[in-house]
Amino acid sequence: MQFKRLVFLFVIVVLALSVPLVGAQDAKVIKIASQSPLSGPQSILGTSIRNAAELAIEQLSGPLVEMGYSVEFVPFDDQATPDVGVANANLLVNDAAIMAVIGHLNSGVAIPSSEVYNDNGLAMVSPANTNVAITDRGLPVVNRICGRDDTQGAAGAAFAATLEGVETVYVLHDTTAYGQGVADFFQKAAAEQGLTVLGFEGTTETANFEGVIQPILALDPDLIYFGGIYSQTGIFINQARAAGYEGLYMGPDGFDASEFAELAGEAGVNTYYTSVAAPPTFYPAAAQFIEDYTAKFGEPPQPFAAQSYDSTGIVLAAIQRILESGEALTREAVAAEVRATENYEGITGTYTFDDNGDPELATYVILQVVSSDPAEWNSNVVLDQFLAPSPLVAAAEAEAEATPSS
Amino acid sequence: MLDARRSLGSVSSRSILEWGYRFILFPIGQMLIFIVGAALFLTVLAFLLALAFPEPRPNIVLIDQVNRQLPGMIISGITIGFVYAMIALGYTLVYGVLKFINFAHSEIFMVGSVVGFEVMQRLSDTGHLPAWSPVFLVVVVILMAMLASGLLAVIIERVAYRPLRGAPRLVPLISAIGISFFMIDLVRAVEAITRNDFNLTYPLNQLEWVRSPFKLVIGENTINIRPTQFIVVLGAVVTLIALNYFVNGTKLGRGIRAVSQDMTTAGLMGINVNRMISLTFFVGGAFGGAAGALFGMNVGTVTPFVGFIPGIKAFTAAVLGGIGNVTGALLGGLTLGLVESFLNGLLVYFPALGQRYTDVFAFSVLILILIFRPSGLLGERVDEKV
Numbered sequence: 001m002q003f004k005r006l007v008f009l010f011v012i013v014v015l016a017l018s019v020p021l022v023g024a025q026d027a028k029v030i031k032i033a034s035q036s037p038l039s040g041p042q043s044i045l046g047t048s049i050r051n052a053a054e055l056a057i058e059q060l061s062g063p064l065v066e067m068g069y070s071v072e073f074v075p076f077d078d079q080a081t082p083d084v085g086v087a088n089a090n091l092l093v094n095d096a097a098i099m100a101v102i103g104h105l106n107s108g109v110a111i112p113s114s115e116v117y118n119d120n121g122l123a124m125v126s127p128a129n130t131n132v133a134i135t136d137r138g139l140p141v142v143n144r145i146c147g148r149d150d151t152q153g154a155a156g157a158a159f160a161a162t163l164e165g166v167e168t169v170y171v172l173h174d175t176t177a178y179g180q181g182v183a184d185f186f187q188k189a190a191a192e193q194g195l196t197v198l199g200f201e202g203t204t205e206t207a208n209f210e211g212v213i214q215p216i217l218a219l220d221p222d223l224i225y226f227g228g229i230y231s232q233t234g235i236f237i238n239q240a241r242a243a244g245y246e247g248l249y250m251g252p253d254g255f256d257a258s259e260f261a262e263l264a265g266e267a268g269v270n271t272y273y274t275s276v277a278a279p280p281t282f283y284p285a286a287a288q289f290i291e292d293y294t295a296k297f298g299e300p301p302q303p304f305a306a307q308s309y310d311s312t313g314i315v316l317a318a319i320q321r322i323l324e325s326g327e328a329l330t331r332e333a334v335a336a337e338v339r340a341t342e343n344y345e346g347i348t349g350t351y352t353f354d355d356n357g358d359p360e361l362a363t364y365v366i367l368q369v370v371s372s373d374p375a376e377w378n379s380n381v382v383l384d385q386f387l388a389p390s391p392l393v394a395a396a397e398a399e400a401e402a403t404p405s406s
Numbered sequence: 407m408l409d410a411r412r413s414l415g416s417v418s419s420r421s422i423l424e425w426g427y428r429f430i431l432f433p434i435g436q437m438l439i440f441i442v443g444a445a446l447f448l449t450v451l452a453f454l455l456a457l458a459f460p461e462p463r464p465n466i467v468l469i470d471q472v473n474r475q476l477p478g479m480i481i482s483g484i485t486i487g488f489v490y491a492m493i494a495l496g497y498t499l500v501y502g503v504l505k506f507i508n509f510a511h512s513e514i515f516m517v518g519s520v521v522g523f524e525v526m527q528r529l530s531d532t533g534h535l536p537a538w539s540p541v542f543l544v545v546v547v548i549l550m551a552m553l554a555s556g557l558l559a560v561i562i563e564r565v566a567y568r569p570l571r572g573a574p575r576l577v578p579l580i581s582a583i584g585i586s587f588f589m590i591d592l593v594r595a596v597e598a599i600t601r602n603d604f605n606l607t608y609p610l611n612q613l614e615w616v617r618s619p620f621k622l623v624i625g626e627n628t629i630n631i632r633p634t635q636f637i638v639v640l641g642a643v644v645t646l647i648a649l650n651y652f653v654n655g656t657k658l659g660r661g662i663r664a665v666s667q668d669m670t671t672a673g674l675m676g677i678n679v680n681r682m683i684s685l686t687f688f689v690g691g692a693f694g695g696a697a698g699a700l701f702g703m704n705v706g707t708v709t710p711f712v713g714f715i716p717g718i719k720a721f722t723a724a725v726l727g728g729i730g731n732v733t734g735a736l737l738g739g740l741t742l743g744l745v746e747s748f749l750n751g752l753l754v755y756f757p758a759l760g761q762r763y764t765d766v767f768a769f770s771v772l773i774l775i776l777i778f779r780p781s782g783l784l785g786e787r788v789d790e791k792v
Contacts, residue, residue: 211750
């Protein structure tokens, strides 16, 4: 009986405490949400995306504050899981003050979640999703500022073909939309480059890779390409090297986190990876960002943090343009204005979105891991870098070239 | 009755030779027969497969691949098989006594692997790690994991199962699933607060001996046997022999067996049933913990979610061998480990299938065996308690 009374009291106290929170809603509040994995094996990247968005709001919301608005940041944890991402999306579209979402980290989460944003006209700017389906669906609210997996996979294969002694490759993927997608593009491009693809395997294993490694040892490829995220691919190479694999190792931007060095240890040194986001130190304009980020959060920013900062900046700039023009601030207006972004000068580059929401020009880099020390991750060597146009821009250019000659 | 008990309990009345045979030679022989039998059977199947599909993919001659992979597949199958067997023992012991499946056992395994990490990491943080001798280090890590997991299992039983002992069968099952989630998030919270890290990597790279594999040369092939694989097998064999002695050769073990046969009558005979049940949980949990530490040392990185897959597989192994039967758990674990390893190694060459189908085939085997032997490979028909 006494227990029941305690529960009752507790409920009353909780209700009493939550009343002021509900009452504090201000009409002039603009909220920006982020969705990224804040818990679980990929939380290092996800937390960095969250932190950078928070920093951007702190530093770049000045003009909006002067106009009498307060900008609030609402981070969500999508746990790198599609159903959690969608559940969060359904939750956050109900908050009318949320004007845009920064996220996600994982394409497999972003694709279903963005359907929910699209149904509610909520703009999404992604700092990290590279799967082609993100923008190829042509959703008006979905944008990204990073490159695409078709170009990334092909760039990886082209680079692999130039490496000395590489004739055979073995391709692994993590069976997610992202990993399988990029691995498939790598596989196709590798075959076109004249490399022999010895195998194309998906695995959801996260701890014990012995079963995956056995056939690889027997086939003895010159290079393994693993389309997956560091929490899986770092452990894999550690075990593969211990089992006697001596060839090269390569992967997509999912490798790009300092945790990879920790998980892979010595086995990860000299690993190649392609990325759509070079280390923050690679961008000259990001020096101040790195300093501020490190001062605020006590650790250096991970890859995609600078992109998250720019994504947030693009949203804030779009909202500012709407308010200055005197239009009503609605989600639809924000989505349209974000898409109309032209030559936004961010710390990682200058961004203009094409009609699908891809950046017209995206940076691609090929890097090599230099050390097993996670603190050295940002000094990984950039072996090659290039700018590539989005498919829509490339098609338009091809047409423009074809017209005068015909 | 009294005389019989005295003669069973005292070692001095038997010759040392007979004791050695019963508690050391016989179990080792049994394990060897299981391993060799299962490996031979699967090898024959692999060669038959190679005859049926000589070239499943262009430029891949299956028989060459089988030849090249055979030793590796057998070694990795035995390694993971022993891990499954050790976890399966926890399921089977508890089932034997309480006739219910302790679904929180996969988390007891996970806690063992995390405790193993913590011990090593603490040593590494204080700089003592490289100085410790390999044998001493491994023994300490395993013992600490066993102690932690054993105590945890006892606490779980006391808190979550004992109050529900008279309740319908489904109630403790739900309670077990609840405990399972609770343990995952508790470990996650503790590690997040103390280490701010999710992936827990054993500091093995500081140990020179871990990085130097034994080279086994068979014909043209060199097989790397990692020291950790060796430790898994050796550790499993030693602990399994100890368990066999404990259950079949000591007074406490006899108490556990009596309770598992008939709890009420055992109680009437003066056996403290609750204490025996706690003891069963301790022993089963300790095995799960040892398996966790061995698994962690072998794979290098563990997370709070690491228990789920091995836990499910080990439960399968326990059912396959005949749940409630200790030898069956060993046979089931080794069989499942080897079948899985062979499937992983060979499905790659069939473009339409691939390793994704390993579990489909492994569990099809399980269903087939259970159709023909519903109580498992070594299980006896037990009347269901209602």
